[in-house]
Amino acid sequence: MIHKFSMNGYNMVLDVDGGSVHILDDVAYELVDLYEENTKEEIIAKLEDKFTAEQIDEAYDEITSLKEEGLLFTTDTYEFNPNFVNRQKVVKALCLHVSHDCNLRCKYCFASQGDFGGAKEIMNFEVGKAAIDYLIANSGNRRNLEIDFFGGEPLMNFDVVKQLVEYGREAEKARGKNIRFTITTNGVLLDDEKIKYINENMHNVVLSLDGRKEVNDNMRPTVNNKGSYDIIAPKFKKLVSERPKDKYYYIRGTFTRDNLDFSEDVLHFANEGFKLTSVEPVVGEEENPYALREEDLPKVFEEYEKLAVQYADMKLKDEGFTFFHFMIDLNQGPCVIKRITGCGAGNEYLAITPSGDIYPCHQFVGNEDFKLGNILEEKIELPQEVTNMFREAHVYAKDECRNCWNKFYCSGGCHANAINFNNDIKIPYKLGCEMQKKRTECAIMIQAKLMLEGN
Numbered sequence: 001m002i003h004k005f006s007m008n009g010y011n012m013v014l015d016v017d018g019g020s021v022h023i024l025d026d027v028a029y030e031l032v033d034l035y036e037e038n039t040k041e042e043i044i045a046k047l048e049d050k051f052t053a054e055q056i057d058e059a060y061d062e063i064t065s066l067k068e069e070g071l072l073f074t075t076d077t078y079e080f081n082p083n084f085v086n087r088q089k090v091v092k093a094l095c096l097h098v099s100h101d102c103n104l105r106c107k108y109c110f111a112s113q114g115d116f117g118g119a120k121e122i123m124n125f126e127v128g129k130a131a132i133d134y135l136i137a138n139s140g141n142r143r144n145l146e147i148d149f150f151g152g153e154p155l156m157n158f159d160v161v162k163q164l165v166e167y168g169r170e171a172e173k174a175r176g177k178n179i180r181f182t183i184t185t186n187g188v189l190l191d192d193e194k195i196k197y198i199n200e201n202m203h204n205v206v207l208s209l210d211g212r213k214e215v216n217d218n219m220r221p222t223v224n225n226k227g228s229y230d231i232i233a234p235k236f237k238k239l240v241s242e243r244p245k246d247k248y249y250y251i252r253g254t255f256t257r258d259n260l261d262f263s264e265d266v267l268h269f270a271n272e273g274f275k276l277t278s279v280e281p282v283v284g285e286e287e288n289p290y291a292l293r294e295e296d297l298p299k300v301f302e303e304y305e306k307l308a309v310q311y312a313d314m315k316l317k318d319e320g321f322t323f324f325h326f327m328i329d330l331n332q333g334p335c336v337i338k339r340i341t342g343c344g345a346g347n348e349y350l351a352i353t354p355s356g357d358i359y360p361c362h363q364f365v366g367n368e369d370f371k372l373g374n375i376l377e378e379k380i381e382l383p384q385e386v387t388n389m390f391r392e393a394h395v396y397a398k399d400e401c402r403n404c405w406n407k408f409y410c411s412g413g414c415h416a417n418a419i420n421f422n423n424d425i426k427i428p429y430k431l432g433c434e435m436q437k438k439r440t441e442c443a444i445m446i447q448a449k450l451m452l453e454g455n
Contacts, residue, residue, distance in 0.1 A: 003405035018074035093146035116366035123354040155189040187232040211265025250276040256290035263307035278324035308442035328443035342411030346390030363416035
C-alpha cells in the first residue's frame with residue numbers, strides 16, 4: 001500500500017507497510033499510481049500527453065529500482081508477528097485521579113468541571129498506595145512505569161500527591177522498578193514551593209492553557225467567571241524557566257470552533273518562551289456550539305498546513321520549538337508492535353478514581369458500564385470480557401483501520417471516542433481520523449524539508 005500527497009512544493013509518497021518516504025518529481029509522482037496495474041508501454045501511452053517517453057522511461061526505472069530494493073510497494077508482515085500475537089498482559093501506567101474537583105470551569109471539560117458527573121471528592125493516601133502496589137505487582141518484567149496525577153485539579157490535593165511520590169520512591173527500590181511521575185495541572189494553585197517540588201520530582205508536567213489570552217479566557221474561566229490567563233501564564237513561565245533540562249513538560253491547549261485559527265495559539269506559545277507545545281482539537285457532540293463539525297475540516301486542514309510550513313522554516317533557522325502533533329521519526333519511531341496495538345487503555349493503562357474505582361482510562365470515568373473493579377478489593381480480578389475487548393481493538397480488528405494508510409501512525413485512534421460517538425470500539429471517530437491524517441502528512445513534509453534543506 002502507498003499513500004501520496006503534495007504539500008509545500010514536495011511530491012511525497014509513503015510506502016505504508018515499509019515506512020519509507022520518497023520525494024518524487026512530477027513524472028514519477030503520476031506514474032506511481034499506474035505502476036502496478038499497467039505495463040511500461042501502457043503507462044507511456046497514458047502519460048505521453050504530459051511527459052516525453054524518455055521522462056516516463058526514466059521514472060519507470062526509478063520506481064522499479066525502489067520496489068526491487070524493498071522500499072516501495074512492500075507488504076504488511078506484522079499481523080501474525082509472534083511479538084504481537086503473544087504479547088504479555090502487563091500494567092505499565094496508571095492515571096490517579098487525586099482530585100475530583102476543580103477551580104476552573106472550562107466550557108468543554110469532558111470531566112464535568114472535575115467531578116466526572118459524580119460527587120466532588122479527593123483521593124486519600126490509602127487508595128493511592130493500593131494503586132501503586134497494584135501497578136508494581138502487575139507490571140511483570142517491565143521496569144519503567146508511569147503514574148500521572150490527574151483530576152479535576154490535582155494541586156487541590158497536593159499533600160497526598162507528595163505522600164504518594166514518597167511512597168512510590170520507596171516501593172520502586174524494593175521491587176527494582178523505576179516510576180516516572182507526571183502531573184497535569186491548570187496552574188491556578190501554583191506557587192514557588194509547588195513549582196520547586198514539581199521540578200524536582202515530576203518527570204513530566206502537563207500545563208493546561210489554551211493559547212492567546214482571549215482564546216483561553218473564553219473557554220477556561222474561573223469559578224467566578226473571570227479570565228484565567230493572567231493568573232496562570234506567569235506561573236507557567238516561572239515553572240518552565242526553572243525546570244531542569246533533563247525533565248519534560250508541555251503546554252497543552254484545546255482548539256474549538258471559536259479558534260479555528262489555532263496556529264496563532266501555537267505560535268503564541270512559542271513567542272512566550274514555551275518550546276514544548278500541544279494544541280488538541282476539542283471532542284464534543286455537534287450540538288455543543290464549540291464542537292468541531294465536518295464542515296470545519298477544510299479550515300482545520302488549511303491551518304495545519306499553514307502551521308507546518310512556518311514550523312519547518314523556523315526549525316531550519318534554529319528558531320524552532322516542538323509541536324507534539326508534528327513529532328514523527330521516519331528513521332525508526334516507536335516499535336511496530338506499539339503502532340499496531342495503539343492505545344493501551346483497559347490493559348496497559350488504567351485510571352483510578354478517588355474512591356478507588358478502576359476504569360480503562362480517564363475518559364471512561366463515571367461510565368458505570370466500564371467500571372472494572374475497585375483498587376481496595378482484597379482480590380482484584382478485572383472482567384476479562386472488557387479487558388479483552390480493549391486488547392483486541394487493534395488496527396487489524398477495525399475494517400476502516402486495516403485498509404488505512406495512516407494505521408501505523410494513528411494506531412487506531414482513541415477507544416473512548418470510538419465508543420462515545422459510534423457505540424463500537426472498532427469504529428473510529430471520523431473527525432479525529434481525518435485530522436490525524438492531515439497531521440501525519442504535515443509531519444512527513446516537515447521531516448522531508450529538514451532532511452533536504454537542513455545542514
